[in-house]
Amino acid sequence: MYLIVDSGSTKTDWFAINEKGSVLFSTQTLGLNPQVLSSAILTERIINNYDLFQNRKEVTKLFFYGAGCGIESTIARIKKVFQEIFINSSF
Secondary structure (H helix, E strand, O other): OEEEEEEOOOEEEEEEEOOOOOEEEEEEEEOOOOOOOOHHHHHHHHHOOHHHHHHOOOOOEEEEEEOOOOOHHHHHHHHHHHHHHOOOOEO
8 A cells, every 4th residue: 555645744644555656544634744743742643543543554555745844864864753653664
């Protein structure tokens, strides 16, 4: 399953698709701006979402498009958070 993430500071839209491009589910969380949020808050916002938590092991590829990703240190932080939650995915 692929996970496409479109995030701003206010809200984040998540779309799970299969290899054929069919949408499996979509959901929304609070914003995930790694430039202004700690790793703990980023993690909390993700794992508190039922759909994401239930399907976290099924994600094989994750595409993150979001605010706060213009600096290498913030990219590294969000990547680490995603890898800890979506353990079978590449970023």
